[in-house]
Amino acid sequence: MPEHAVANWCLVAARVERGWHTQEDFAAAYDEKARERREQARISVRQVRRWESGESTWPNRDARRVLQAMFGCPVEDLGFRRPARPAGRASGASRRQLEECDVDRRTFLGLAGAVPMLDLEALEHLTAAARGTHRGGERELLTHLRRALDDAARADGLVGPHEALPTALGILAAISSAARTAHDDLRRELLALGARGAELAAWLNRDAGAPAPAVAYWHHQAAEWATLAGDEAMHAYVLLRQAQATDRTDALRMLDLARAATTGPWTLPARPRAEALQQQARALALTGAGADQVARVLDQAHAALDRAAPPSGAATCTGPLGDAYTRKRLIVQSAICYREAGQSARAVSLFGEHLATGVFAPRDRAFFGAQYSGALASAGEPDMAAAAAMDSLSLAAGARFGQALAELRRTAADLAPHDRRPAVREFRRRLGELATAV
Incomplete structure (x- = not known):
């Protein structure tokens, strides 16, 4: 990998906005387009990964032709960096576009190892070339984004945050872009979906080892979008997730956040309420509370779960809030509380x-x-x-x-x-x- 490889989020965002949710989807679409054009070049998922990681920054001639046909734009607009040329030989328009992209990438992009630390403004810039290119109407775009976010969350549970994070960030960029021009009702739905996605991005950044400011940024973005969408339950859920992201050495902050999730001017559904109560129990254990007090709060969590409606189906990132919180999960997390309580x-x-x-x-x-x-x-x-x-x-x-x-x-x-x-x-x-x- 080049010494200063930078992830190509332009390409990630562009492929996600066109419906290629995974690198496998994109590789298959590329090969189909290559066959249609009778190009000899084929690519593997490994090659897509090299492009998106910044390990490979300039496709060969055949690949450039296929990519331009797929996206309808020069490959420079997809974030690829043309190899350096002798002074005076670079074409004016393409060189200017490349320099602008590089300036913005340096301005907004930080790295923690291989983990991106991107804010929303950076992501919006990286999707500028892809705006207005989604197929179908706005309602179809919302459905597509919801499905893509569920796929990203499912991928995290199976193969980890490093695989899921690029897709999640691309989805968030597309949501933010679409919300700017959507009518009021659709805008609220997009922002509500964005709150779910931003919360997922916070978790993925944390699990991937990103610095604390990157995690906090996405939690704050999730809370802002939940507020703008009028989704009070999601706002409370973000407080719970902030409590879970708090280091065990800061137990008082963990306790304050978990309590705020259940006592603020909002009502959490029964399942996430049970999860917030369990988090309170863990924080109490970490502050030195007695085992009896920890057990009482865990009893409250079980009582909250008793009031929950049965799950509506397989739990998803965009489905009913906290639908994945089951009795089994509460019991295993209770074991964590008892471990912390000695x-x-x-x-x-x-x-x-x-x-x-x-x-x-x-x-x-x-x-x-x-x-x-x-x-x-x-x-x-x-x-x-x-x-x-x-x-x-x-x-x-x-x-x-x-x-x-x-x-x-x-x-x-x-x-x-x-x-x-x-x-x-x-x-x-x-x-x-x-x-x-x-």
Whole structure:
């Protein structure tokens, strides 16, 4: 990869706005267009990834012809950077467009490793070339964006934030662009959808290891759009998600945010209300509250869930708020609360009983498994803790599930006194190798 590779968000946004939600979709559409034009060049998903990551910045001649036919614009407008030419040979219009794109990219784009830190103004600039090109009417665009956002959230649970984040950012750019010219009713729907997407972007940035300001930016954007759309429940839900994103070393802020989600001038639906109460219980445990007080708040969470209507179907990012919050999830998260309250044996019992059910997505299994390993370590079971940690690591490593890996590092620190045990030593070695590779 070039030393200063910069992700090509122009290309990401343009392909998402045209309905190619994934890199696989785009590669298939490219090959279809190449066959239609009788071009010999074909591409793989790997090549799409190289273009979008900035590893490859200028397509070959055949690929440029296909891309121009697909998008109806010069490839420079898709964010590709023409190789440097001797002074005086660059064409005027294309060179000016390229320089403007590079200036804006330097102005708005920051990197944390391979993680983009983009604000909304930057994203809007990167979709300027694609505005007005969506097929069908505005209502069809809304349906398309909703489906694309659900796909991005589903991809996160399966393969991790680094794969889902580019698509989510492209969707947000398209939403912001469309909302500027939409009539009032559609604008409110777009902003409500944007609030869901911005909250997802905050989570993806956090799990991908972005700096705290990037996570906070998208939480604030989600709250603003929820307010403009008149979606009070979503505004409260963003407070809950901010509480979940708060580091465990700042338990008082976590508690304040979780309480605000349930006590402000809004009404959370029963399922996210149960989740907010569970988050309050965890924050209380972290502040040193007694196990009885933690248990009482968890009882309130179970009572809230008792009042919830049955899920309307498979939970999605754009469906009923908090529909994915089930009894199983509450019980496993209760185990986390008991672990924080120093009741390791109780936490181990709950984890052991409910993690083996197979109802959680890979990302959640990795995170809960990492928490389980930490509870086992605290309960004085280093070999079992190392085994559970290895299972979690096998899920988290390839997809780079950031929160799971952070918990595994916490487990590794707890197991350090037992490093002479073969299972512990092997886990800590594997985790160390992963950190070095990343």
